Amino acid sequence: MKAAITRRRVLLAGAAALVAQHARAAPFAPQNPNILLIYADDLGYGDLSCYGATRLRTPHLDRLAARGTRFENAHSPSATCTPSRYALLTGDYAWRASGTQILPGDAPALIPPGKFTLPAMLKRAGYATGLVGKWHLGLGDGTVDWNGEIAPGPLDIGFDYGFFMPATLDRVPTVLIENRRVVNLDPADPIAVDYKTRIGDEPTGADNPDQLHVAGDAEHSNAIVNGIGRIGFMTGGKAARWKDEDLSDLLLAKATTYIEQHKDAPFFLYFAVNEPHVPRAPHPRFAGKSGMGARGDTILQLDWMVGQLTATLDALGIADDTLIVFSSDNGPILFDGYQDQAVELAGDHQPAGPYRSGKYAIYEGGTRVPMITCWPGQVRAGQVSRALVDHVDLVASLAALVGEPLPRDVAVDSLDMLDALLGKAGRGRDHVIEDTKLMVTTGTTVASSGERILAIRAGDWKLIRGSVAPHEFHGNAIGTSPRDQLYDLARDPGETVDLTAKLSDRARMLAAWLDRIEKG
Ligand code: NG6
Ligand code: CA
Numbered sequence: 001m002k003a004a005i006t007r008r009r010v011l012l013a014g015a016a017a018l019v020a021q022h023a024r025a026a027p028f029a030p031q032n033p034n035i036l037l038i039y040a041d042d043l044g045y046g047d048l049s050c051y052g053a054t055r056l057r058t059p060h061l062d063r064l065a066a067r068g069t070r071f072e073n074a075h076s077p078s079a080t081c082t083p084s085r086y087a088l089l090t091g092d093y094a095w096r097a098s099g100t101q102i103l104p105g106d107a108p109a110l111i112p113p114g115k116f117t118l119p120a121m122l123k124r125a126g127y128a129t130g131l132v133g134k135w136h137l138g139l140g141d142g143t144v145d146w147n148g149e150i151a152p153g154p155l156d157i158g159f160d161y162g163f164f165m166p167a168t169l170d171r172v173p174t175v176l177i178e179n180r181r182v183v184n185l186d187p188a189d190p191i192a193v194d195y196k197t198r199i200g201d202e203p204t205g206a207d208n209p210d211q212l213h214v215a216g217d218a219e220h221s222n223a224i225v226n227g228i229g230r231i232g233f234m235t236g237g238k239a240a241r242w243k244d245e246d247l248s249d250l251l252l253a254k255a256t257t258y259i260e261q262h263k264d265a266p267f268f269l270y271f272a273v274n275e276p277h278v279p280r281a282p283h284p285r286f287a288g289k290s291g292m293g294a295r296g297d298t299i300l301q302l303d304w305m306v307g308q309l310t311a312t313l314d315a316l317g318i319a320d321d322t323l324i325v326f327s328s329d330n331g332p333i334l335f336d337g338y339q340d341q342a343v344e345l346a347g348d349h350q351p352a353g354p355y356r357s358g359k360y361a362i363y364e365g366g367t368r369v370p371m372i373t374c375w376p377g378q379v380r381a382g383q384v385s386r387a388l389v390d391h392v393d394l395v396a397s398l399a400a401l402v403g404e405p406l407p408r409d410v411a412v413d414s415l416d417m418l419d420a421l422l423g424k425a426g427r428g429r430d431h432v433i434e435d436t437k438l439m440v441t442t443g444t445t446v447a448s449s450g451e452r453i454l455a456i457r458a459g460d461w462k463l464i465r466g467s468v469a470p471h472e473f474h475g476n477a478i479g480t481s482p483r484d485q486l487y488d489l490a491r492d493p494g495e496t497v498d499l500t501a502k503l504s505d506r507a508r509m510l511a512a513w514l515d516r517i518e519k520g
Contacts, residue, residue: 039271040275044353046350046352046355050370060310071372077367081136090117090395107139108138116410128266131154133271165177170338175240185237185239190236214338248275278336279340392414393415413433465514
């Protein structure tokens, strides 16, 4: 416990200086626990056994929930990766900024250097701030020098260490970056990346399907890396390309090393794991173990990784000084471009639990995600919370935890939900905004950037704003309708009965509220 005492800071005037927008009702003595944020990729509300999955067993995450608080009303800020992570790290909902849709692997940095962010705030509070895993928030200022210094990037928005993938598992370049440089790059084999035109003479999924381990759709049929067709073309960097089956072990090793190196000082580690995003290439230890194909196997792999991390914290004697937040960037999807049998082997497994649809959707399945907090002695153990919370709240909540003041004009959507996150308050927000923006691509060209759809959830009422966005993507219904839709999630969690005509006053009130928030 000695480390905990040196870590704890005295109550600073800063806490009292919190401005009204983010102010706390009750004073709180700031503390500086380590913060381990484990952010899964496309994990659904129904994918863990502690959330009701029966065919998948996730004992390590179940144990985390038993030692902490499990949330039933937690939302990712958006139904896809880039906008969710933008909001998570900035405290601003992504729809307030332009360009916040799924980014290609060569997109410029989305979060401008100097913008207020979660890691920058924690750094100011004395934290070491590390990123390990998926970035997908753009790099560079218009061009990226994959063979030189890569900037701006995570190090320019508050992280002081980064070991990360530029975008997604299915997008080139399939290489890892440590701080500002590609790892294991041979200067004699420079990397080139192109999302529009085929470059080099390496085989592509479209031309050489015989070289694929798993068939992909047209979007996933550009460069072949490790027998998997990717989105986008790349040449060079052969020695730097990751091995899909080994990637999670490598990321876990980096996360573990980061924790070990920072065990005596407060650290914030954003561990952005890939599971169960496509392409799903579990390590052979997990392949075939779930009986549900590669998607289920990668969820078992994720569960094991969480068990390894908690064992590391226990072994280092810092479990009691570490707040773990576990969640997912958006809801689930079975088919997302590769014929990996996720659909065929799902059987009666409900990846979004009782909620409708999943990834890409404005329906609850898009953003209602599993979330667990654990901090022995501080987060109430074995608690199930119905508090409405959103990942966008982490900025203000963690600022309150560490006693860091938030200026009024930053993190405008982030509310201090610290008591709810610690399992101490049943009440959370009175509303959240749900969001999706669909990218519809044909080959390597963007056919439609899709219209943004917003919804407001206030208590159990939900209003989805009318839009002309596509209705379906990769088998998931989006929730699109030209007219507003009103649902009562208390009676109709599956969003099947539109009550707009019957309860038009309520629908109008919610629509006006959503308009005000959007413009505010
Ligand atoms: C989509 C990809 C999908 C996935 C997603 C990003 C197509 C047809 N689909 O564009 O496979 O990569 O982007 O997922 O290209 S996310 O979780 O990072 O948002
Ligand atoms: Ca995702």
